[in-house]
Amino acid sequence: xxEVTQTPKHLVMGMTNKKSLKCEQHMGHRAMYxxxxxxxxxxxxxxxxxxxxxxINESVPSRFSPECPNSSLLNLHLHxxxxxxxALYLCASSxxxxxxxxxxxxAFFGQGTRLTVV
Amino acid sequence: DQQVKQNSPxxxxxxxxxxxxxxxxxxxxxDYFLWYKKYPAEGPTFLISISxxxxxxxxGRFTVFLNKSAKHLSLHxxxxxxxxxxxxxxxxxxxxxxMRFGAGTRLTVKx
Numbered sequence: 001x002x003e004v005t006q007t008p009k010h011l012v013m014g015m016t017n018k019k020s021l022k023c024e025q026h027m028g029h030r031a032m033y034x035x036x037x038x039x040x041x042x043x044x045x046x047x048x049x050x051x052x053x054x055x056i057n058e059s060v061p062s063r064f065s066p067e068c069p070n071s072s073l074l075n076l077h078l079h080x081x082x083x084x085x086x087a088l089y090l091c092a093s094s095x096x097x098x099x100x101x102x103x104x105x106x107a108f109f110g111q112g113t114r115l116t117v118v
Numbered sequence: 119d120q121q122v123k124q125n126s127p128x129x130x131x132x133x134x135x136x137x138x139x140x141x142x143x144x145x146x147x148x149d150y151f152l153w154y155k156k157y158p159a160e161g162p163t164f165l166i167s168i169s170x171x172x173x174x175x176x177x178g179r180f181t182v183f184l185n186k187s188a189k190h191l192s193l194h195x196x197x198x199x200x201x202x203x204x205x206x207x208x209x210x211x212x213x214x215x216x217m218r219f220g221a222g223t224r225l226t227v228k229x
Contacts, residue, residue, distance in 0.1 A: 004161070006161075033216060041221065042122075042207055042219035042220055042221050042222055043162065043207070043219050044219075045216045045217070045218065048216045056216050058216075090161050090162070092161075106152055106164040106167050107164070107217065108164065109154075109161030109162045109163070110161050111159070111160050111161045112159075112160075112161050114159075
């Protein structure tokens with residue numbers, strides 16, 4: 001199973017709403033990531049979790065709040081978003097650096113959640 | 119500050135010919151490089167990678183070349199097939215986590 005599953009696939013939310021994006025993997029990966037991708041732009045790293053602990057926050061606004069409740073799940077809680085936050089949000093996972101000595105660092109991506117903020 | 123650059127937004131090649139996609143990087147701390155392929159409405163799919171201790175890695179029709187002194191890598195696809203038409207992203211990582219992506223190159227392989 002090399003699948004990363006993201007739900008929902010599409011989400012429309014108002015600027016006052018609170019919603020959550022979910023990501024799940026069962027590959028035993030202990031590093032998980034959130035990326036944001038705007039149209040015709042590359043994916044931009046937002047957060048990195050290593051062994052369920054936040055290790056990188058790329059200066060993301062606090063209206064995005066990540067959570068890693070266990071080794072298979074990664075959530076992204078959304079609150080008071082702006083229309084410019086509309087994008088494709090991608091979750092990815094990989095083996096953790098400590099587990100594999102820098103080999104096989106490729107990350108597997110989910111299909112993404114297409115978020116529209118109205 | 120774009121640390122990974124793909125200067126060609128698009129590339130068109132004839133089926134059966136070679137496709138060469140290029141990527142440059144600025145961060146000398148990067149030590150692992152990857153190529154991802156992306157179709158519309160899907161997440162990126164891993165294609166091939168190379169560690170900085172190597173200068174070439176081959177997997178079937180795909181070969182990645184790394185020139186550390188020039189901070190340049192390239193992806194060769196031989197022979198190119200229409201199904202290879204997609205956006206190709208170059209990515210790089212260092213000992214900390216998380217990949218940085220280039221802007222992507224849209225490859226079109228014409229039958």
